Amino acid sequence: MPLKDCDQPPELSIPPTFWYRSLVAAGLYCPEVHGPARYWLTVEGSFTRALQQKCQERFHVEILREGFSTPTPEEAKRLNLAPRQLAWVREVRLCGDGRPWVLARTVIPQTCLHGHGRRLRNLGNKPLGAYLFSSPEWQRGPLETGLCKARSNGHPRLARRSLFHRGSCALLVGEYLLPRLYQSPNRG
Template structure:
């Protein structure tokens, strides 16, 4: 699992702490509170799909453990997927949940298959979304074909009672032209 390596944790920042701010078009994608799945479905004119890369029980990264409120080195459910527009990966997403909280909940993430976790989280009114944070994602944490430094990522935690699901989304280089955003 080369993309699950434990590289140095990035500095996740809130909107208020992010300096310098990216261009407004990037900012809008990073800090929009709406469902990214729904936004990608609209952008792709219903050509949206989810390609699962891996899912199962695994050690969580220290930054994930801190957000989930569990001891460093704890295991949890890890799901990594590509969110695609017209079969082209636009976003790499990594979702994690602490083992104990997930096992005590009625949520079965193993049954998602090629369905979007975001759609599930946004359709269940019991989940409350935490504050969005962004960073430049470590290349070592990406699947090998996409290992590039400096890609914008965002994350937020979705909580329902004692269960928290941390969702990180990394915008791949192929996304920005499709969104009509120039990064140069």
């Protein structure tokens, strides 16, 4: 039977999240970060590649929304943007074997969308990680760990994010783990 796109209720969305500079700090408030999710919260290199390796059949990206939007106040502060300044915001589902595993949100300041950065607005269903990790000009900053305000079972409870820098430009990538990703026996 061919795999369909991710079958997920529309109410699944990026939850409000408390961010910590380290896994250890987040673990003081939520021991779950030290369990099976730890692997996914600390993956070095391309998170997309790690998800692809976990797949038995197929990995794909579904765009939930993308376009110019106002980042949250916390995101704007993290990116040193003025309040209410527009940025390119991309939200996607990362799906493996027909099931959503991760919600991802990327905030890209307008200053990063010039020159080679124009490609960031035209990724379509291509994973952002494939672009960032194939381009030596982008460098990842330290990973942060997030504790999400989950709305119900099946919604993200844990997240990770980092800044990617290219010269004076920085973009913010957040990956919100759905519990089925780290509760399934096949880690990758």
